[in-house]
Amino acid sequence: MKTKQLQDVPRTFALILETGDEIVTELRRFAEAQSLTGSSFKAIGALSDAKLAWFDWESKKYKVPADIQEQVEVLSLIGDIALKDGKPEVHAHMVVGKKDGSAHGGHLQTAHVRPTLARVDFDRITQRAAEAD
């Protein structure tokens, strides 16, 4: 186990995503725009579709058992932002609820919001100081 203590900036960004927004794209764009080097987030909402993956330990590859093409509730979205090759990367897992009340989930690959994902709380923020280009 590795541990790291953060002196939190007591600050949160509350995001609201709207119909048609692709979650990973929007969160990455936000993280880049704000020069985030790290953050955690959680959210709830609803979707028109989602690709949720499972990591196959044997092949060391992601498979997508949950390729969802129907309206679902986002029961939980938990994830974080970390730098990879100098750029903020989104890592998130999601649980969704279907029309029959059953729950499904996996590693978030892509998902489109409908009608909202609200609210996404971005906190535990570490940020790069503004730099000259």
Place this chain on the structure above:
Amino acid sequence: MKTKQLQDVPRTFALILETGDEIVTELRRFAEAQSLTGSSFKAIGALSDAKLAWFDWESKKYKVPADIQEQVEVLSLIGDIALKDGKPEVHAHMVVGKKDGSAHGGHLQTAHVRPTLARVDFDRITQRAAEAD
């Protein structure tokens, strides 16, 4: 996507709900008593029953596929408080675990705690200054 930066009050209310408490009612009552205008929360616990809904995009109405009348674990409860018509409103999604280990969930309509919901962390708090009546 809309974003808003909150200057967090570094403060949390840790709530414990007990047998028979209805979650939405208690959280709304707490938000009103504390004059909350916004907050996020998360919790775990257990329930005797729950009505969990799914939003039907076609009819724009909530349906209740998960009308649960048995003891379940609350695997996650994530939600927020926001003002609607000047009053704090609770918006929350829940995942529950049944006797067979299967997970179910939806938009929280009502749920009764048994034996506890602990602990509910209310943070990211915005609050109205005390006003004269």
Place this chain on the structure above:
Amino acid sequence: MKTKQLQDVPRTFALILETGDEIVTELRRFAEAQSLTGSSFKAIGALSDAKLAWFDWESKKYKVPADIQEQVEVLSLIGDIALKDGKPEVHAHMVVGKKDGSAHGGHLQTAHVRPTLARVDFDRITQRAAEAD
């Protein structure tokens, strides 16, 4: 309902658990090493196995319907640390996603990480002052 207001220390410990780590053991060890008297945490990751329990209200005992012996995604791990008989105790609930995308879960008894549980955000921290032995 009981409520308690915490003056948060604006501080988080971000933990990363690695292959083979047993989650409850590691979190308890961490809480003891840091003299935590209270904290909340959330995390995502993946596992090689997990025992997830359901509380039987009739017998007042935990049963283990989800004795999982396969690679799963940790879709959400939410829990807290509280003192019991003067020692920090871990209380956590977990949702996991299987190879077919289905979600399962319960009260966390034991679980082994593979390849990572990242990141575990320990916040809402209350801590005992360092004492002489």
